[in-house]
Amino acid sequence: MLFMRDHQVVDCLNCGLLRLCFPGRVVTDNRQRVEQLRIRQARVATGTWLYRPGDRVRSLFTLRSGCVKEVASATTESEPVLNFCLPGEVLGLQHAGADCFTQGGIAVEATSYCEMPWQSFQQLCAESPEVGNELIGLMARAALASQELFALIRNRDALKQLAGFLLNISTRMRARGLHGKEFRLGMSRMDIANYLGLTSETVSRCFSQLARQGLIRVQAKSVQLLRPAALACVFAGESIMAAT
């Protein structure tokens, strides 16, 4: 595995994802302040740890492309996956105010991200309560999303779980302005299994079953949702009616 970190200081105001990091109004009110955040951009290869349990917490991350899985333990994989972070999403919010990471973050495919130091960010919060409120809102929404996924996983039905997982990914992609019906799942079947609390075999079988029923199309890591409404029916536990 190549060590291909390649840091460079970034100008947020030229960043297309700017509004995804923080809502526009905060930024326009604080152009000079945002520039002081000293954000660094980096690209890493599959399998790279963005942070490990025990590392000192110094930064907050925003994904630009790729996918990062959050894991509970430092041991070599096959561990429960706590979350998948998608492009445009913020990573590491749960460690605000903590000394050391209690979790790890691993790129599951080639990933580029921005890294902003907490220190300068906290300073910005102190100067502008508005930014602090944005942070609080961001954390609250993340917590709600986390609990929603929580509920998803306890749907004691591998097929429902996978259907819910795909719909969740789709929704999050759409929220970032990407195609919600055709996307690439960068993570392995094993990662998905460790996320849903299943085995990779079962995940595989469920993919096949959904494909056989004509609800999705799977080509390696590319997934296409052919009948999202029917998929939602599967998730809800109803039989597949003639949904669009």
Add this chain to the structure above:
Amino acid sequence: MLFMRDHQVVDCLNCGLLRLCFPGRVVTDNRQRVEQLRIRQARVATGTWLYRPGDRVRSLFTLRSGCVKEVASATTESEPVLNFCLPGEVLGLQHAGADCFTQGGIAVEATSYCEMPWQSFQQLCAESPEVGNELIGLMARAALASQELFALIRNRDALKQLAGFLLNISTRMRARGLHGKEFRLGMSRMDIANYLGLTSETVSRCFSQLARQGLIRVQAKSVQLLRPAALACVFAGESIMAAT
């Protein structure tokens, strides 16, 4: 079911749980400010909704005694339980900045709590960045705890799940200065089942099994951890060695 709300304005500085709401240093630095928070105290009976999905978010809650379950849906129970809130813990943090509740909170036993308006609290945050940082830290820790529980539930073994659940409750009780080895589980078996993603029968069977092995003692809703170390072994998946 009796409607036994009984509001009264509370003086936090005489509250024994004060330090549990917010760390001492914040309070001592802001005595006058805390008094302006206009906190109300209330007692409710089993089954009372503290808030329902769709209700406007106005307040933040702190439990003084009892237990509240957070649920995803407004329908009458038998729904996934997202979290149990124990005495001394803060409820509703995930709704910071939101308009309406997306979840509901139901007392699973006779419960008393404090209710503080977000409005006055946010004002306090704006005046004192230190309080804002406390809030952020509180939310971050809550998110981490939530993800830890997340991992717990995916232990695909009903016995391990229940062992982990009991240890988790025990740890949280101890963190609040209560007995960690002997406590009352106010919620029903069904609630526990809905929380762990099991059925009430399985939960019941696991309680019996742990009791049969001499690890716990169960008397209705009272639970006593006889061999916590052995319980931790069950949770970890190891066989029960001669742990204390």
Add this chain to the structure above:
DNA sequence: CGGTTCCTTGACACAGGTCAATGATTGTGG
């Protein structure tokens, strides 16, 4: 192009869901 890793599919066993009946506990009204 070859080797490794990952994905898919099959056969089988077992944990836990489902259905059902009995026993304990809680709360209510006389």
Add this chain to the structure above:
DNA sequence: CCACAATCATTGACCTGTGTCAAGGAACCG
């Protein structure tokens, strides 16, 4: 304060769904 009723907890028998083990095939990387 006690008795009754309703809810909740426990236990058993049976069956489905998913984990486990194993083998073959596809995709990815050097």
